[in-house]
Amino acid sequence: MIYHLQFSALLPYWRALLDGLIFTVILTIVSTVVGVALGTAGASARTFGPKWLGRVVILYVELIRNTPFIVQLFFIFFGLPALGVKLNESTAAFLAMVINLGAYSTEIIRAGIEAVPKGHIEAGVSLAMSKWEVLCYIVLKQAFRKIYPALSSQIIIVMLGSAVVSQISAQDLTYAANFVASRNFRNFEVYILVAVIYLLLAIAMRTLLRWLGRVLFKGAV
Amino acid sequence: MLFRTRLLAALFALTAIGFAAPVKADGLDSIMAAKLIKIAVPQDFAPFGSAGLDLKPQGYDIDMANLIAKALGVKAEIIPVTSANRIPYLQTHKADIVISSLGKSIEREKVIDFSNAYAPFFSGVFGTKDIAVKSPADLKGKTVGATRGAIEEQELTKSAPADTTIKRFEDNNATISAFVSGQVDLIATGNTVAAAIAERTPQRAPTLKFVIKDSPCYIGLNKDEPKLMAKLNEIIAKAKADGEIAKLSEKWLKAPLPPGF
Numbered sequence: 001m002i003y004h005l006q007f008s009a010l011l012p013y014w015r016a017l018l019d020g021l022i023f024t025v026i027l028t029i030v031s032t033v034v035g036v037a038l039g040t041a042g043a044s045a046r047t048f049g050p051k052w053l054g055r056v057v058i059l060y061v062e063l064i065r066n067t068p069f070i071v072q073l074f075f076i077f078f079g080l081p082a083l084g085v086k087l088n089e090s091t092a093a094f095l096a097m098v099i100n101l102g103a104y105s106t107e108i109i110r111a112g113i114e115a116v117p118k119g120h121i122e123a124g125v126s127l128a129m130s131k132w133e134v135l136c137y138i139v140l141k142q143a144f145r146k147i148y149p150a151l152s153s154q155i156i157i158v159m160l161g162s163a164v165v166s167q168i169s170a171q172d173l174t175y176a177a178n179f180v181a182s183r184n185f186r187n188f189e190v191y192i193l194v195a196v197i198y199l200l201l202a203i204a205m206r207t208l209l210r211w212l213g214r215v216l217f218k219g220a221v
Numbered sequence: 222m223l224f225r226t227r228l229l230a231a232l233f234a235l236t237a238i239g240f241a242a243p244v245k246a247d248g249l250d251s252i253m254a255a256k257l258i259k260i261a262v263p264q265d266f267a268p269f270g271s272a273g274l275d276l277k278p279q280g281y282d283i284d285m286a287n288l289i290a291k292a293l294g295v296k297a298e299i300i301p302v303t304s305a306n307r308i309p310y311l312q313t314h315k316a317d318i319v320i321s322s323l324g325k326s327i328e329r330e331k332v333i334d335f336s337n338a339y340a341p342f343f344s345g346v347f348g349t350k351d352i353a354v355k356s357p358a359d360l361k362g363k364t365v366g367a368t369r370g371a372i373e374e375q376e377l378t379k380s381a382p383a384d385t386t387i388k389r390f391e392d393n394n395a396t397i398s399a400f401v402s403g404q405v406d407l408i409a410t411g412n413t414v415a416a417a418i419a420e421r422t423p424q425r426a427p428t429l430k431f432v433i434k435d436s437p438c439y440i441g442l443n444k445d446e447p448k449l450m451a452k453l454n455e456i457i458a459k460a461k462a463d464g465e466i467a468k469l470s471e472k473w474l475k476a477p478l479p480p481g482f
Contacts, residue, residue, distance in 0.1 A: 178391075
């Protein structure tokens, strides 16, 4: 069987695909920043916070890590309106991504925190550092350095997983691809192109994160 | 399975050619002589025809079949068929007429005849009562949900004003969910789907705003049966005039007949 690829059939839709790509990139950046912040807070709360707060964090982490992302997304978009909370598709997508990455990064960062030797914390306290100073300069700084590669991978996974938000009509790259395929029926070409774009995006992000890691953690232990 | 159905259909078609009598009596005469009309109805296409709880076929088409038999003053023999074999049933005279949500097409008109329309079947834009939309131009600033790639979605993309938000979903169920949960103001879909929504979620009952594509259902009958055709059209016209068809529409499609039907 011979199939003649016709990538020119995609040309009229370049704008839709570009808009989709931009949405995916923004979605990834925002949910990464907010999600990692949420994860840091969650991990710190679980390790150093009061017991009840730790329990809340455990519940949150287990709930999110043990349910499929698409179900969480549908719950927010189709389910919550029943309670009067109506979020549009973009907000629902951002929220679902943040909540999802928040839960995973909580566990990753907690692993890093627990790997910090107790002696370092005691040393900080004996130097009259405040609780927050110990957390920021001793615990988190070391923790992030240790788990940075794992966290980077999780961020890439979340970026690739963001394709799912097309299911609630959030207009990301996959939504654009589905739309184009429904118009010109050039499924093969569209998904080849989009797969290549995701691949390049992932490589670019990995490179960026590696560079960022070098800047942030220069003079690594 | 598909192959078998096709083979069966081909066989039926062959027999039809082989045994068609050169001099044909009009179907109406033989129906009246036998005091029985054999009517093919759908068994897999709610709300037009599906198996009820007692496993007997029920739906718009079955009620219509009984209405016709009653008007003719004969007994009705209801024959459940599928979409694929409803025309072969007619061609082999296993059924006198087909009332099976049959749409008109050029291919079908080559082999069978059609009565006047007896049931509305269309896709359109639907919304709750409080939303004032009468034409595509009124969609300005509104949010419409549609299933990606469906005819109504493609038509809407062409006809809706630029600042209409069309949210496209993967399948009918997601589109329905979006409408039921209030994520979209309006929904572009078929009237049977709108009827299903109205039945299950009365608080979000969709009413028709405007029609996108109209393809009503016709009764199918064999070619060259002018007397039967005239009688059927007479019965349909009468049922329309005295509101019987409107009643069927309310009962099964949960909506009044569309304007102009």
